[in-house]
Amino acid sequence: MRLVAGPVIGLRLHPEMSSASNTPFPPAAKLDRLADAITFLPATTEAKVLRDALGRFATGVTVITTAGPHGHQGMTVNSFASVSLEPPLVMWCPARASTRHGLFTGARHWSVHVLGVEQLEVSQRFTRGGGGFDGLRIELTPEGIPVLPGTSARFDCATYACHEAGDHSVMIGQVLRATTGGPGDHLLVFAAVEIRQLSAG
Numbered sequence: 001m002r003l004v005a006g007p008v009i010g011l012r013l014h015p016e017m018s019s020a021s022n023t024p025f026p027p028a029a030k031l032d033r034l035a036d037a038i039t040f041l042p043a044t045t046e047a048k049v050l051r052d053a054l055g056r057f058a059t060g061v062t063v064i065t066t067a068g069p070h071g072h073q074g075m076t077v078n079s080f081a082s083v084s085l086e087p088p089l090v091m092w093c094p095a096r097a098s099t100r101h102g103l104f105t106g107a108r109h110w111s112v113h114v115l116g117v118e119q120l121e122v123s124q125r126f127t128r129g130g131g132g133f134d135g136l137r138i139e140l141t142p143e144g145i146p147v148l149p150g151t152s153a154r155f156d157c158a159t160y161a162c163h164e165a166g167d168h169s170v171m172i173g174q175v176l177r178a179t180t181g182g183p184g185d186h187l188l189v190f191a192a193v194e195i196r197q198l199s200a201g
C-alpha cells in the first residue's frame with residue numbers, strides 16, 4: 001500500500017501537501033478512455049485487476065473502533081458507506097481473513113471515525129502491525145467504546161445486522177450519536193489504491 005499526497009480529478013491538492021502543487025489543476029485529460037478500456041471476467045482474471053478497477057471509486061478513510069474481552073481494538077477501513085436516513089444506518093465490511101473480524105462481527109457497539117487530512121498517521125496505526133491506541137488520547141462513549149477526539153466526523157453505532165458476503169462480512173450499524181467537525185474540513189481520501197491528502201476547496 002503506497003501512501004501519497006496527490007491530485008484526484010475534481011479535488012484540489014492541498015497546497016501544503018506536495019511540491020507538485022504548482023502543476024495546473026485539473027490536469028489535461030491524458031487518456032483516451034475508450035481506446036484504453038479493457039473488459040474482463042473477474043472469475044478468470046487475477047484479483048489485482050478487479051481491485052484496480054474498484055479503486056477507481058474514491059472513498060474517505062475511517063477508523064472503526066470497538067471494545068472486546070481483550071481490550072480496545074480498531075481497524076482502518078475504506079468500505080464505510082451510508083445506507084439509510086430513517087432509521088439512520090451505515091455499513092462497512094470487515095475481511096474474514098482479518099484477525100479482527102470476529103471481534104467486530106461479535107460487537108454490539110462500534111464507532112466510525114472519518115479521518116481528517118492531517119490524520120494519515122492515525123490511519124496507519126490501525127492497519128496490520130500498526131501501533132493501535134498506544135500513546136493516543138481516547139475517550140469512552142456511554143457504551144464503553146474507545147473514541148479518538150478530533151476526527152472530521154464520528155458515528156457511534158449499535159449493530160443492526162451482520163451478513164456474510166464472500167470473503168467479507170457486511171456490518172450494518174444504527175447510528176446512535178453523530179459528531180461532526182466544523183465546516184470546510186479537509187479529508188483523507190483513498191483512491192486508486194493510495195491514501196491521498198486533499199482539500200475540497
Ligand SMILES: Cc1cc2nc3c(=O)[nH]c(=O)nc-3n(C[C@H](O)[C@H](O)[C@H](O)COP(=O)(O)O)c2cc1C
Pocket residue numbers: 001061075076077078079080092093094095096097098099100101126127128129190195
Ligand atoms: C485505506 C485502507 C482501507 C482498508 N479498508 C479495509 C476494509 O474496508 N475492510 C477490511 O477488512 N480491511 C481494510 N483494510 C485493512 C485493515 O485496516 C487491516 O490492515 C487489516 O484488517 C489487518 O488485518 P489483521 O487484523 O489480520 O492484522 C484497509 C486498510 C487500508 C490502509
